Each structure stands twice: as C-alpha cells, then as structure tokens.
Amino acid sequence: MDVWSHARWRIELPPGHKFPISKYGLLVERVSGLVSVLESEPVPWEWLALVHEEALLERIRLGQMSIREQRGLGLPWSELLVERGRRSVGGTVAASRRALSLGIGMNLGGGTHHAGRDFARGYCLFNDVAVTLARLRVEGLAQRALVVDCDVHQGDGTAQILGPDPDAFTLSLHGARNYPFQRIPSDLDLDLPSGTGDDEYLAELDRALDEALDAGPFDVAFFLAGADPWEGDRLGRLSLTKPGLRLRDELVLARLRGIPTVVVLAGGYAPDPRDTVDINVATLESVLAAARALS
Ligand SMILES: [Zn+2]
Numbered sequence: 001m002d003v004w005s006h007a008r009w010r011i012e013l014p015p016g017h018k019f020p021i022s023k024y025g026l027l028v029e030r031v032s033g034l035v036s037v038l039e040s041e042p043v044p045w046e047w048l049a050l051v052h053e054e055a056l057l058e059r060i061r062l063g064q065m066s067i068r069e070q071r072g073l074g075l076p077w078s079e080l081l082v083e084r085g086r087r088s089v090g091g092t093v094a095a096s097r098r099a100l101s102l103g104i105g106m107n108l109g110g111g112t113h114h115a116g117r118d119f120a121r122g123y124c125l126f127n128d129v130a131v132t133l134a135r136l137r138v139e140g141l142a143q144r145a146l147v148v149d150c151d152v153h154q155g156d157g158t159a160q161i162l163g164p165d166p167d168a169f170t171l172s173l174h175g176a177r178n179y180p181f182q183r184i185p186s187d188l189d190l191d192l193p194s195g196t197g198d199d200e201y202l203a204e205l206d207r208a209l210d211e212a213l214d215a216g217p218f219d220v221a222f223f224l225a226g227a228d229p230w231e232g233d234r235l236g237r238l239s240l241t242k243p244g245l246r247l248r249d250e251l252v253l254a255r256l257r258g259i260p261t262v263v264v265l266a267g268g269y270a271p272d273p274r275d276t277v278d279i280n281v282a283t284l285e286s287v288l289a290a291a292r293a294l295s
Helices: 022-031 054-062 067-073 079-102 128-138 156-162 198-214 242-255 273-294
Strands: 002-005 036-039 104-106 145-149 168-175 188-192 220-224 261-264
Touching: 002 022, 002 079, 002 104, 022 273, 054 079, 079 104, 079 128, 079 220, 079 261, 104 273, 128 156, 128 220, 128 261, 145 156, 145 198, 156 168, 168 198, 188 198, 198 242, 242 273, 261 273
Parallel strands: 002 036, 104 261, 145 168, 145 220, 168 188, 220 261
Antiparallel strands: none
16 A cells, blocks of 8 residues: 655754654654555645635745744744645645545645644644645545544644535544644534543544534545544643554544545654654554455
8 A cells, every 4th residue: 555754854853842753754664564655745835825825825935934933833944844844735635646546545644733724833834634625626526525633632723724614524532621722613622631541532532423424425534643642642631542542543444434534644742752653553554454445
C-alpha cells in the first residue's frame, strides 16, 4: 500500500521546543517495511486559497506574519516551514485520491485542524482536510464529507471552515480542559473529562458516530487519528492506553466501512516520541487491515 510523508522537509527548532518534529522521520523508518512511503507534493497556492483568506496566505508566503501570529502558531516562520506545510496538505490530497479509488488512504502527516480560514495557530499552518475537500469538490470527485476528529484537542479551525457547510459534518472528541480555550463549535463536540479512560472513551465515540453517520450519506470521510489522547501525553489530559487507542482506530474504521476514508496523523506529544510513533504505527496497521478487507 502507498502512503505519503513530508518528513524530509524537517524544520530546525530551538532546543527544548515542544513540537515533536522527530516523530515524522521515526515513523517513516518504522513503517518502511510495511508500506511504500511516497513523498508528498506541495499543493499550489490556488488550492490553499479555496479555503484560506488571501491576506493570510500572502503573509505566510512572504514571511510577514506578525510576532503575535507566530507566537500563536508556535513555530518560527521559515521558507522551509511553508514548503513543509504545503507538502503536508499535498499528502492528504494524495491519500484522498487513493481513498476514492481504493477505499482507504493515509497521510503520515496532516490533521492540522487548528488552522482556520483567516488564522494559523497551534502548530497548524494550513487546514489539510478542508483544502482537500475543497479540491475534491472542484474536481467533482466528492461533495458530502464527514470529519471524525479524535485528536485530543478540539478541531476549531475545521469547525470554523466546515461547521456552517451543509454538506460537511464535523465531529470532534477532545479533552474538555485542553487547548483551544476559546472554541468554535463543530457540528458535534464531545468534551471529555480529564482522566477519561478506554471504556468510557470508546462508548462515547461509538454513540457519537451513530449521530454523525445519521447525517449521511457521505462521499468521503476524514479520520484524524491523533496519538495525544494517550495517558502519557504531555498535552493530553485523557488516559487512553495504547491498546485502547488501537481499539479506537478499529472502531472508527469499522464504522466508516463503505465510505472512502482518508486517515491523517494529527497530534502526539509523548515525552519520548517513540511512544507517539508506536501509536501511529498501530493506526497504520489498522489501515492496512481495512485495506486488505477491501481488496
Ligand atoms: Zn492535538
């Protein structure tokens, strides 16, 4: 199976920076025997403009983001950061094309759900899912979409862009006390109490998927398989175990069966990035099992 990665466009960060840049390369090393990892292409600026405000794109392109904007983004601006961001979106577009032709696709990146129409924040420069959906619509490949956002942080950027869209349903399951502290409502938000464990989480997720799927039918689904609901995550506050996260992935993929599904990585901030990568590898294994069942 082909999957996509932008890991080679690795930005330099100051020592001690919280963004786990190393996880992307470690993941590619771990999975290269299981799948063929292709390099994500950068999307054209016109595709980004299907979703993002021109003025924001101009500031990003020219390196004119304000100090406040860069602080909100949490990453220092560089040409490489912009190139990497465009390729991260490109991986999700490529994975969506595979999903539409073969049933499922995966980007070993993306899930940048805090990027909105007119803001880039929370390590998210562009909203890969929203841009991909907009592009699929332009090409006449899909119209109605479901977003299942299981990153532990609420998907505020996706909610801003797709919440008012009658042909998109956004579901976000997240820690109630996590970033972002000012929410933009999704179609369905589940605010989970700190310390929520596997059983409660899986039961809530199953119920939420009932409601989300009732809003169908959908031409395409996006699954943000964040690794940050893990009990050891630094930014998480939830208490899922690694086997619990594997069950989460299996549950989502089973419930989305019959809908072309695009799986993206989203967050993961384990003190040792190898723990985040373990969770990402398990997600890929669930994707491979789903792909085998389809063929
Ligand atoms: Zn997150």
